[in-house]
Structures are given as structure tokens and as C-alpha cells.
Amino acid sequence: GAVVSQHPSRVICKSGTSVKIECRSLDFQATTMFWYRQFPKQSLMLMATSNEGSKATYEQGVEKDKFLINHASLTLSTLTVTSAHPEDSSFYICSATFGQGRTEAFFGQGTRLTVV
Amino acid sequence: AQSVTQLGSHVSVSEGALVLLRCNYSSSVPPYLFWYVQYPNQGLQLLLKYTTGATLVKGINGFEAEFKKSETSFHLTKPSAHMSDAAEYFCAVQRSYNTDKLIFGTGTRLQVFP
Numbered sequence A: 001g002a003v004v005s006q007h008p009s010r011v012i013c014k015s016g017t018s019v020k021i022e023c024r025s026l027d028f029q030a031t032t033m034f035w036y037r038q039f040p041k042q043s044l045m046l047m048a049t050s051n052e053g054s055k056a057t058y059e060q061g062v063e064k065d066k067f068l069i070n071h072a073s074l075t076l077s078t079l080t081v082t083s084a085h086p087e088d089s090s091f092y093i094c095s096a097t098f099g100q101g102r103t104e105a106f107f108g109q110g111t112r113l114t115v116v
Numbered sequence B: 001a002q003s004v005t006q007l008g009s010h011v012s013v014s015e016g017a018l019v020l021l022r023c024n025y026s027s028s029v030p031p032y033l034f035w036y037v038q039y040p041n042q043g044l045q046l047l048l049k050y051t052t053g054a055t056l057v058k059g060i061n062g063f064e065a066e067f068k069k070s071e072t073s074f075h076l077t078k079p080s081a082h083m084s085d086a087a088e089y090f091c092a093v094q095r096s097y098n099t100d101k102l103i104f105g106t107g108t109r110l111q112v113f114p
Helices: none
Strands: A005-006 A011-013 A021-025 A034-040 A044-051 A067-075 A077-079 A090-097 A111-114 B002-004 B012-014 B019-021 B024-028 B032-040 B043-051 B057-058 B066-070 B073-077 B087-094 B102-104 B108-113
Touching: A005 A090, A011 A021, A021 A034, A021 A090, A021 A111, A021 B073, A034 A067, A034 B002, A044 A067, A044 B102, A077 A090, B002 B087, B002 B102, B012 B019, B019 B108, B024 B073, B032 B073, B043 B057, B043 B066, B043 B073, B073 B087
Parallel strands: A011 A111, B012 B108
Antiparallel strands: A005 A021, A021 A077, A034 A044, A034 A090, A067 A077, A090 A111, B002 B024, B019 B073, B032 B043, B032 B087, B057 B066, B066 B073, B087 B102, B087 B108
């Protein structure tokens, strides 16, 4: 199946700094990428949907200025957590879909962000 | 709007016993339904999906699920649990084909005892 690679798998940063998380589709062109956030022992909450070359669509309650999403190419989307705070600590997961007639979303391995 | 309800946040079974994880959905249009498995600190892996056609779908690792429209359910089963099945399981619904977003249930943690 298609492979989505997320990097880094773990990151620790200081409060006030910014952190970038990359999501790459390794063997297909991802027309759409999704970013999710998962709190401990909870479900995945969709943060935003991004299409290559256009602005991301954010879910209600997600601060677009805090969680910057860039989908500059068909194989790469990035999520930047700006001015991170301890409450931003979470597990972030991306997924990607491609083409017409595909229903499956392929997920990255996730990134564990800890803000200290 | 779509929603998913997973009954039981924790399910415990003995190795070799039947696994039943419940999922009920709400959708205003014919849904596409998915079951995903998540191991600790990892992303999600697709177990199986229902789009159209046969209502009993078989997935990986011996899992299967049946789409029951009258009951708005998509329960996941496995005849005989294995220790390696211990993980978090998520049911998800998708409104339409292609690139629409997935709505996830709250997840069910499966424990398997020897």
C-alpha cells in the first residue's frame, strides 16, 4: 500500500519556540492531506484539511495562526506549531489521499510533541 | 452530519476468545465506514472498510465487520483473539467518496489476557 512518512517521530521543544512537522507521501501524489491531533487516550480530532497549492481549511476552534499548514507540493505537507506552549503537547498525525476513486486515507506514524 | 459511537472504551478478552467491538454511526447519506487499529505511539493502520456491495467485509489479521443499515451498525469481530491484537481500535465514517474527511469514534482499547 501507499506509504506516508511523518518526521520527526518525537520532538521536545521549549515554550515559545516553533516546531515544524513534515508529512510526506513516499510513493504517490497526495492531492489532499489531513492533520489530526490526538490527546492521550482520546480519539483523533481533525485540525485541518490541505490541498496542494491552496490554503488549508481549518476546523472550527483550531487557530490557523498557531497551527500553520503548508502543502506546497503533491508529496509534502508541513504543520508548524508556532510559539508552542505546554498545552500544545500532543500526538499529531497526518494522513493523505490521492486521485479520483480512492476512499482510503494513508496515515503517517505520528509525531509526539512535548513542550517544556 | 456524520457521527460515530463506539460502545465501550475498554474491552478485555482471553486469548482465543471472540472479539466484538461495537460501532454505531449516524449519517444523512450512505456512509463509507472504516475500522483502524493503532498501536502505541504509532499512526493508524486500516483494518477494513465498507463502501458499497457486500455488507460483510473481511480485513487483515482475521478481522471482519458487517454493515447493517437497519441497525446503523458496523461492529468489528474476530473469532479468536491473539495477544498481538491488543491495541486501540477506531471506527470511522466518511461522508463521500474520495477526499472527504473521516469522522472518528472515541476508540476502544482491546486487552487480551493469556
